Amino acid sequence: MDFAWTRQQLILKDSIIAFAREQLNDRVTERDRSGEFSREGWRRSADFGLLGLTIPVEYGGQGYDPLTAMLALEALGYGCTDNGLVFVINNHLWSCAISILDFGSEAQKQRFLPPMCRGELIGGQVLTEPESGSAAFTMQTSAVRDGDAYVLNGTKTFLTSAPIGDVFIVYARTSESRAVQEGFSAFIVTRDLPGLEMTKAWDKSGLRTAPMGQLTFTNCRVPVDCLLGAEGMGHGIFQSTIEWERGFFFASQVGVMERLLDQSVEYAQQRQQGGKPIGSFQSISNKLVDMKLRIELAKLLVYKIGWLKREGRMAFLEASLAKLFISESHVQTSLDAIQIHGARGYMTEYGIERELRDAVAGTLYAGTSEIQREVIASLLGL
Template structure:
């Protein structure tokens, strides 16, 4: 089924790969050190100009119409160069897809072109709270109706790209008396809206080039037209969009794993011990074989989930399988690659320790591995 990509998808993958090698990878270490924000934003603009901020968005709004498969292929290649940049692209595409799927015509016309052309450097996805992570339905952020407006109050946690996002998709409780998960609505909030406050930047283990912040809403007044979809039906939107986002994180994890193993293959082919290249030793070969087999399996799971989404078929189970397997495979791949470098892998002169740190979060965000197992189990047991 996936032996040969159509020409248009192959072109997307190749273009993403070239941009990744030429622009993202040279900046990755600088971003990891906490510097290079201006160049990072220039790269985001370059990616927008090449169609990577609207991969599954209609051309009516400046999108590429590459579908979920094109999106997955692109994110994987971008992650090979810089996981932090790939994450920003993935989340921004996720925000655009939410707007395209459930936004009004006026919302699509107003915001999608600004996301796809880079007017907004990124989009923010405001769902998680301090007491509502895996259990997102327990959120406390409130949106109270006040005439032709809603007033937002509350805080969101771990919001990617918050410092430079031009637009946020925000979930808040609109009916606190409703059954859990049933009184939540979804809103669009522009970054310059009074009462929207970007909080502290988190100091993270990896993917440090991508800003992660608290976002606070203090009497943040937004027009009623900012509501997306029906009032009190927002949680259903979140669940559906998270499934699509998991394809992106699976692809990101896969890309990191591929890059780590490519780096390791070069090293063990050149490094000599006991008079022979490391790659000539059977133990090393078996380590390579195991990781390459797992990465290929991850690739196929990702493509399967993306193909189902493109065909309009149920894909939640396959997206969770892809995210679970690819993210945990990335852990093994990066640590194996680091091990194959020996002491050099632990030194920052080599990128292996960065790959390992960047990969670690992929088993956590967009739903932990444990949550993915719950989703998969629920899907496979619901017919029995």
């Protein structure tokens, strides 16, 4: 693999960083406190072309290859300090749009992808239930065929973008008797359907500008033409989607870690104690070295996934490795950044304590750290 980026890729990276700094970082501390999603930031991101990175041009996207998209997502994480907005964008792309692109019929792609790329529809994924988290495919939500519709009943929770979303990939059980691989199906569900209700909005520790909610389906009739793929394909669709989620969401976190490193190096050079810059103390510089090392390793992991996906190859193991390493590195990097900034790191107005709250979420969603270790162990034959 050639590790050099092309001039166009580097121009794209710089332009996204400049765009994010100028247009997306408005009132982040204040909006974090009030838990406010930035509609304006979302609209600007759509206008800039961030909501359809790998979606082909014919469906309104940018048509970037997956490796270029990785660099774009990293740049977004580096430039944008509103981690919640970045999370909603990643969720829209890798938990919803990509599934429609990969498994949707031509009519479904034409119907949903162009407005999703334009930012007119916000996408999300609806999988987790109160009693089925890590063991997602023990879910109880049922979908029973009745004429020209599937009738959905059940409750789904901890759903990113549920309070603001318009279109969701919903997973439900379509057979009681079939094995997991054939007993579940995925549906493209629009917000306006009768019988679909938001029954709870969650307040949470981090990613507070990314709203989260709970959806309840009560005899909700989902038209047959909203079935994604064929009946019984839900588990397979999820296995494919999770590869994109575990790989691509976390490219943005590599960018965040690099932003924290640059900020911390600058602070360590400027802040003087006892007549010396704190960066001259080895216990501080060692933290910065470890931060740098984690970032470089994280980049190798995500670039490899981008390359594998560009070649049309599977990246299941690589995506779990990246998700595990980057989410835990992100937490450690945020802790290091707080420590280097001393009391200022812990004060809300400097924005660094927020980074830690945002980072912790990464060890939970898209499969917890414990689940990633289980997956990797089983791929090692254990």
